[in-house]
Amino acid sequence: MTHSIKINKVAQSRVSQVELNNNIVMGTQFTDHMFVCDYQNGEWTNARIEPLALIPTHPAAMALHYGQAIFEGMKATLGKDGTPLLFRPYENAKRLNHSADRMGMPSFPEDLFVEALKQFTALEKDWIPTQPGSALYLRPFMYADEPFIGMRAATSFKFIVMASPAGPFFSRKIKLYAEKKYVRAVNGGTGEAKAAGNYAAAIRPTEYAKAKGYDQVLWLDAQNFEEIQEVGTMNIFFKIGGKFVTPDLSGSILAGITRMSVIDLLRDKGYEVTERPITITEIREVSEDGTLEEAFGVGTAVGIAMIEEIGNADLTIKLPEDNPVSVMVNDTLNGIKIQEIEDTFGWLVEAK
Template sequence: MAETLSISENLVAESNLPQVDFNNIPFGRVYTDHMFVADYVDGQWTDLRIEAYGNMSLSPANMALHYGQSIFEGMKAFKDADGNVLMFRPEENAKRLNRSAERMCMPSIPEEIFLSGLKRLLEIDGDWVPNLEGTALYIRPYMFAMDEYVGLKPSLNYRFMIFCCPVGAYYSQPVSVKVEEEYSRAASGGTGEAKAAGNYAGSLYPARLAQQQGYDQLIWTDSIEHKYIEEAGTMNLMFVMDGELYSPALSGTILPGITRASVLQVAEEWGVKVHVGRLAVETVIEAHRAGKLQEVFGVGTAVTVSSICRIGFRGEDFELDMENRELSQKIASYFESIRYGKQEDTHGWIEKV
């Protein structure tokens, strides 16, 4: 890579923005005008460019399609009252992408390329960041193998891309979850802590079975005993029991969520007693039976903070009191305030484009 970062630009003549109804945005189906692209060839990242969002040509023998070398990130950009575009801890997404890349035997991408490409893309498509309450611009950075070869080995060439889509809420209502005790999302020594595409493909069938039973999502448990809580498919999990906050520990099978880490830090600063460790399903169920399980909620980029209204476990449903969500609502309000620039960011987490 040259010493001076150079990004070429081939911009659209006419924006699609006037065609978008921001009052009715389906999640993940409307895309901004442009995307950022970089190619890894001969051991270096080259041809950094911003071009019109559109389809690309791939070989039928593309290795990502056959062997799954594909990783991604999820981020959001927000707009404050003055029209400034704000991002939440983007450098953490760059670091996590590179940790995923190492696990999947893929090259790291310099943070300068990740962040410079992202910022320039948001400068160009900044008008796409919605300013209605509860909306944001979802950002999808990802990398995948580009070699044309039907043989099991790491690819030599890769492509890194970023595209964006304006979105509303991922879950518009509190969600119901089922404890999964048959299928596993990840096993010790596997790829569970990487944000690898295959992790999500493997979760779809068990999630569909749960949806057929009337649940929105799963609570994944450990792959050995199916005894300990790990995460939900789209979010890390938090439990408030007897006024204290519990979160499953990062064990190599749980995605290290950036929102998760931020929530735990803020809760401790507020004086909430925080427990991070192994958390048995039975512990949560016993707390519910004893009237000590006050809140269950998920946290993540897509969902931010999502309340859980019902837990299904071994044929029995355990309802949560949706009138008693003091901590999760306080957390949701705080993160919304700093992400939209309504409140001072004392942690240095918000970056203005």
């Protein structure tokens, strides 16, 4: 199915005013355009790319009150011949619709999602940084814009894609605070959806963790504060006795696209990877008996974040200094994204 997307270009791009390749901080600068589509009377209409601008919003827009708002995060890079590349965009399309379903929002046609991302990224090609480890961060999102006060699913929504150039995240190792008071998600809740409210719930606990000298919260299960779930905006992997484990998708964890790619990559390199419940007690024990070898967080924004310590008032788990497999995973994923390493998995989609 082909979709017609109207394109209204800016008269003059702002890209020359931005230092794209000087460690630009993700989320601080935005590209010239945005993709917008409206949901009205039960269908998505008026797909268009237009100059990035403020969006008039009624003060009763339901997203502002009841939180019907979901988003995605993905990155575009430049291939060897300068073609913009998207990383597994169909997975983001599927996850957006999974989130939409949980939040009582309409699904967005997956082929239109990918087509919009392709056309939008092709138009914003000059904004893709080329500094090693950098990319153009793409932020698709959907929210309820119907003005109404009362608790029910909205009937009008906007789906928008905007983009922000993102410099490399410097690979300083991170310290995680194993949170035992606050929870991010419970089974049956919205943890599996990429819902704006999940992030709102995490803001204060993350501030507290930072004030205690940690970088991010390590979320534990809401009943017993024992099973490890995920980290800030990342899923987590441990290497124990030569094999990898990552928490299984229990229903309250975000199914990360980096997570599924890292599982495939590690298995392809001959490592055993098991998705299963992992308790903080187990991680303390394998740390004490010397079999805990590596730990890292994985997510689109950061890539691979090596972990140096997990702790809280009762616990300090130090990770070994060397993390050769984590480095290999990071370098391989980055290499595939810029076609320095062959994409044998078929993950890349050309945006042209």
